[in-house]
Amino acid sequence: MDSLSYKTISANKATVNKDWYVFDAEGQTVGRFSTRLANMLRGKNKVNFTPNVDCGDNIIVVNASKVRFTGNKLNDKEYKFYSGHPGGLRTETAKQLLVRRPTYVVEHAIKGMLPKNKLGAEIFRNLYVYEGAEHPHAPQQPKELKF
Numbered sequence: 001m002d003s004l005s006y007k008t009i010s011a012n013k014a015t016v017n018k019d020w021y022v023f024d025a026e027g028q029t030v031g032r033f034s035t036r037l038a039n040m041l042r043g044k045n046k047v048n049f050t051p052n053v054d055c056g057d058n059i060i061v062v063n064a065s066k067v068r069f070t071g072n073k074l075n076d077k078e079y080k081f082y083s084g085h086p087g088g089l090r091t092e093t094a095k096q097l098l099v100r101r102p103t104y105v106v107e108h109a110i111k112g113m114l115p116k117n118k119l120g121a122e123i124f125r126n127l128y129v130y131e132g133a134e135h136p137h138a139p140q141q142p143k144e145l146k147f
Contacts, residue, residue, distance in 0.1 A: 011050040016043075018126075019057045020142035022135065026063040028147075029070055030109050036147055037061070038113035041123050054122050059145070060137050061129045065102035069094055079108070103129040 021040070025033060039045055043055035069077065077094040097105055106129050114120040128137065 011048045011055045016055045020140040021145040022060040022142040023145040026066040030067050034109040058126045064106045064129050065131045102131050
């Protein structure tokens with residue numbers, strides 16, 4: 001029987017095309033843009049997506065201190081940190097954490113949407129978050145990313 005034969009093409013480290021994108025988070029809702037950036041970091045927006053390979057892009061997020069939360073999440077949402085000692089549980093609201101460590105809010109949101117394994121850790125290294133509008137990745141010539 002004559003029929004067309006299609007081969008499934010799987011990407012690997014050598015064949016993956018990685019681009020650089022810069023995303024301005026000023027005035028953006030944390031969860032909304034985090035889901036889209038997590039998909040781009042994973043590579044799900046590409047035609048040659050392979051689940052077991054890091055085929056996503058490198059993403060730079062600027063103005064992380066100017067993100068916004070909807071509803072009353074700014075005052076109600078709590079981030080927990082545990083030292084490992086008895087009585088070592090510390091909690092902080094999103095408002096307090098945005099003042100103290102604004103990049104953590106964005107990193108935490110995106111990291112929670114990535115796989116919880118070695119591949120997820122490798123993919124997370126392609127994310128660069130900065131508090132202000134400046135970033136040191138100009139030589140990579142990142143493209144502007146808008147949603």
